[in-house]
Amino acid sequence: VIVPSLLACLILGGQLDRQTRAIFASNLAAQLETFTLILGNNENSLAKGVVRTAADNTLQVTLDLGIATQLAHYLDQQRGVLEIDFLAAYQLDGKSISYSSAADEPGRGQWRIARTVDNVGADCAVARQPLSITICDGVAYLTSLQPVDRRQDANRGDAATGNPAGERLGYLLGGVRVAGPALIDALRQRQITFPAIWADDWVVYANLPVEQPLELGTADHPAQQYTIAGETYLGAAKRLEIGGQRLTYGVLAPLAPLRVSLAKSVLTVVGAGLVLAILTLIALSFIANRISRPIQLLREGAARIGAGELDRRLDIHTGDELEALANQFNRMAADLQTSYAGLEHKVEERTAELSEARDAAEGALRELRTAQASLIQAEKMASLGQLTAGIAHEIKNPLNFVNNFASLSNELLGELKEIAAPAIAGLDANKRAEIDETMELLSGNLERIAEHGKRADGIVKSMLEHSRGGSGERQAVDLNALLEESLNLAYHGARAQDQGFNITLERDFDKAMKPVELVPQDIARVFLNLFGNGFYAANKRAHAPNGDAAFRPVLHVATHDLGDAIEIKVRDNGTGIPPAIRDKLFQPFFTTKPTGEGTGLGLSISYDIVTQQHGGTIAVDSEEGKFTEFTIRLPRTAKATATRATI
Numbered sequence: 001v002i003v004p005s006l007l008a009c010l011i012l013g014g015q016l017d018r019q020t021r022a023i024f025a026s027n028l029a030a031q032l033e034t035f036t037l038i039l040g041n042n043e044n045s046l047a048k049g050v051v052r053t054a055a056d057n058t059l060q061v062t063l064d065l066g067i068a069t070q071l072a073h074y075l076d077q078q079r080g081v082l083e084i085d086f087l088a089a090y091q092l093d094g095k096s097i098s099y100s101s102a103a104d105e106p107g108r109g110q111w112r113i114a115r116t117v118d119n120v121g122a123d124c125a126v127a128r129q130p131l132s133i134t135i136c137d138g139v140a141y142l143t144s145l146q147p148v149d150r151r152q153d154a155n156r157g158d159a160a161t162g163n164p165a166g167e168r169l170g171y172l173l174g175g176v177r178v179a180g181p182a183l184i185d186a187l188r189q190r191q192i193t194f195p196a197i198w199a200d201d202w203v204v205y206a207n208l209p210v211e212q213p214l215e216l217g218t219a220d221h222p223a224q225q226y227t228i229a230g231e232t233y234l235g236a237a238k239r240l241e242i243g244g245q246r247l248t249y250g251v252l253a254p255l256a257p258l259r260v261s262l263a264k265s266v267l268t269v270v271g272a273g274l275v276l277a278i279l280t281l282i283a284l285s286f287i288a289n290r291i292s293r294p295i296q297l298l299r300e301g302a303a304r305i306g307a308g309e310l311d312r313r314l315d316i317h318t319g320d321e322l323e324a325l326a327n328q329f330n331r332m333a334a335d336l337q338t339s340y341a342g343l344e345h346k347v348e349e350r351t352a353e354l355s356e357a358r359d360a361a362e363g364a365l366r367e368l369r370t371a372q373a374s375l376i377q378a379e380k381m382a383s384l385g386q387l388t389a390g391i392a393h394e395i396k397n398p399l400n401f402v403n404n405f406a407s408l409s410n411e412l413l414g415e416l417k418e419i420a421a422p423a424i425a426g427l428d429a430n431k432r433a434e435i436d437e438t439m440e441l442l443s444g445n446l447e448r449i450a451e452h453g454k455r456a457d458g459i460v461k462s463m464l465e466h467s468r469g470g471s472g473e474r475q476a477v478d479l480n481a482l483l484e485e486s487l488n489l490a491y492h493g494a495r496a497q498d499q500g501f502n503i504t505l506e507r508d509f510d511k512a513m514k515p516v517e518l519v520p521q522d523i524a525r526v527f528l529n530l531f532g533n534g535f536y537a538a539n540k541r542a543h544a545p546n547g548d549a550a551f552r553p554v555l556h557v558a559t560h561d562l563g564d565a566i567e568i569k570v571r572d573n574g575t576g577i578p579p580a581i582r583d584k585l586f587q588p589f590f591t592t593k594p595t596g597e598g599t600g601l602g603l604s605i606s607y608d609i610v611t612q613q614h615g616g617t618i619a620v621d622s623e624e625g626k627f628t629e630f631t632i633r634l635p636r637t638a639k640a641t642a643t644r645a646t647i
C-alpha cells in the first residue's frame with residue numbers, strides 16, 4: 001500500500017510542478033504583454049506629441065523668427081504638457097536653437113542631430129527619423145526627430161525673414177528615457193518586480209545582474225529558466241525594432257518562492273497520502289484480523305477433523321457469517337462423529353457375525369470332511385466285507401470235502417489196520433515196525449488235516465458271519481449290563497485259555513444311562529472283540545522281554561449318555577498301535593498277530609456292526625507303548641439311525 005501511494009504522491013508532485021510552472025510562465029507572458037503596452041504607449045505619446053508640437057503655429061513662428069527666449073519658454077511649456085524628458089529645436093543646419101529639460105537631465109546640452117551614420121544612436125547623436133533609440137551620457141532615450149515646416153496659410157505676423165512659404169524651418173527633437181522612473185513605477189504597480197531592457201546588447205535597465213538580453217520565448221514556451229547570481233529565475237522576453245535598433249525587454253521572476261510553495265503542497269499531498277495509506281493499512285489489518293483469524297481457525301479445525309479428531313469443535317464468536325459457518329461446521333462434525341461411531345459399531349457387529357459364520361462354516365466343513373472320510377471307509381469296508389463273505393462261501397464246500405474226507409480217511413485207516421493186522425503179524429519185526437510207523441505217521445497227518453480243516457472252518461464261519469449282518473432284531477437294552485456281561489465272558493474266556501492271565505478291569509459306567517435300542521448279540525460280539533484285543537495288547541506288554549517289572553495291565557471301560565447318542569470307551573495300557581498301520585486296522589484279514597492267534601477279522605466285523613448295522617461310529621486313539629483307546633458312538637434309537645443314514 002505504501003509503495004503505490006508514495007509513487008502516486010511523486011507523480012502528483014511532478015504534475016503539480018509542471019502545472020505550476022506553466023501557470024507561472026503564462027503569468028510572466030501576461031506581464032510581458034503589460035510591459036509591451038506601457039512601452040508602446042510611451043512611444044506613441046512621444047511620437048504623436050512631437051509631431052503635434054512641430055505642427056504648432058507658435059513654434060513655427062518663433063522658430064522662423066529665431067526668437068530664442070520665447071522659443072525656450074514655449075518648449076518648456078510643451079515639455080510639461082507632453083510629459084517628456086527633453087524637447088529641443090534645431091535650425092536647418094542642425095544648430096541647436098533652444099533646449100528644454102529638467103535641470104538634472106544627463107544629456108543636457110549635448111543633444112545633436114547626427115550627420116554621419118556611424119555614431120547614430122550613440123553619443124547623444126539622434127538619427128533623422130521619427131522614432132529611434134539614442135544613448136546619451138550612459139542613458140538610453142527614445143527620441144523622435146520631426147521636421148518643422150512652414151504651412152502655406154501660416155500667419156507670419158511681423159516675421160520678415162527671408163524664408164519662403166512652405167519652406168522647412170528646422171527640426172524638433174523630443175526624447176524620453178526608455179527606462180524612466182515613470183515606466184519603472186508603472187511596471188511596479190503591475191507587480192513586475194524584475195524588468196530588464198536592452199538596446200541591442202547594451203543594458204538599458206535591469207535590477208538584476210543580466211549582461212545578455214534574454215532569449216525570446218515562443219508561443220509554446222514563453223518562458224525560459226535562468227540562473228542569475230546563484231538564484232534560479234524564469235524569464236520571458238520580447239523585441240522591438242526601433243529605428244534600425246533592437247529593443248529587447250523582458251520580465252524575470254525568482255523560482256525559489258514558487259519552489260517553496262510547491263514543496264509545501266507536495267509535502268502536504270505526500271503527508272496526506274501517507275496518513276491515508278497508514279489509515280488504510282490499519283483498517284486492512286483490522287479487517288484481516290477479524291476475517292482471517294476465524295478462517296484460520298476454521299481451516300485448522302477442518303484439518304484436525306480430517307485427521308480423525310472428530311470430537312474437535314470450533315470456538316468462533318464474531319457474530320457474522322463466519323460464526324454461522326463455524327456453527328454449521330460444528331454441527332457437521334457432530335453428525336460425522338455420530339455416524340462414525342454408528343459405523344464402527346456396525347462394522348464390529350458385522351465382523352463378529354462374519355467370524356461366527358466363518359467358524360460355523362469351518363465346523364461344517366470339518367464335519368463334512370469327516371463324514372466323507374467315514375463314507376469312503378464305510379464303502380471300502382462294505383465291499384471288502386462282501387468279498388470276504390463270497391470267498392468264504394466258495395471255500396466252504398471244498399473245505400467240507402477236505403474235512404469229511406480227512407475224518408473218513410482216518411476211519412478207513414483204522415479199518416485198514418484191523419484188516420491188515422494178521423498179515424502184518426506174519427512179517428518180520430523190522431517190517432512190522434516200519435509199517436506201524438508209517439501207519440502212525442499217516443494217522444497223525446490225517447489228524448492234522450482234520451484239525452487245520454476245523455480251523456479253516458472256524459475262519460470261514462466267522463467270515464460268513466460278516467454277511468449275516470442285520471438279521472438280529474433291535475431292542476431296548478441296558479448297555480451297562482450288556483458291557484458287564486461281555487467283560488465277564490471275555491475275562492473268563494481268557495483265563496480258560498491261559499491260567500497265568502491277569503488284568504485289572506476298571507469300570508466307569510454312566511449311572512444315568514437310559515436304555516438303548518440295539519441288537520444285543522452283535523454289539524456283544526463287538527465288545528468281546530475289543531476286550532480280546534485289549535487283553536492281548538496289555539498282556540503282550542506285560543510279557544515283553546525287557547519290560548517294566550512293576551507294569552500292571554489295566555483295561556478301562558467307560559460309558560456316557562449323550563442324550564440322542566451314547567458313547568463307549570475301551571482303553572488298555574498295552575503296546576499301542578503304530579501310526580503306520582492305523583489306516584488298515586479295520587480291513588478284513590489285517591492282523592499283526594502270529595498265525596493261529598489272530599484272524600484279522602475282529603475289527604472288520606465290529607466296524608460293520610457299528611457303522612452299517614447301527615449307524616454309529618468307531619474311532620481309535622493310541623500312543624505306541626502307552627495306550628490304545630477305541631471310542632464307539634451309537635445313536636440311541638433306530639429312527640435316529642435311519643435319519644442319519646438319510647443324511
Ligand SMILES: Nc1ncnc2c1ncn2[C@@H]1O[C@H](COP(=O)(O)OP(=O)(O)O)[C@@H](O)[C@H]1O
Nearest residue numbers: 533534537591592593598599600601602603628
Ligand atoms: N487294543 C489293541 N492294542 C494294540 N493293537 C491292537 C489292538 N486292537 C487291535 N489291534 C491291532 O489290530 C489288528 C487287527 O485286530 P483284529 O481285527 O481284532 O484282528 P486280530 O485280533 O485277529 O489280529 C491286530 O492284529 C492288532 O495289531
Ligand SMILES: [Mg+2]
Nearest residue numbers: 529533602603
Ligand atoms: Mg481281535
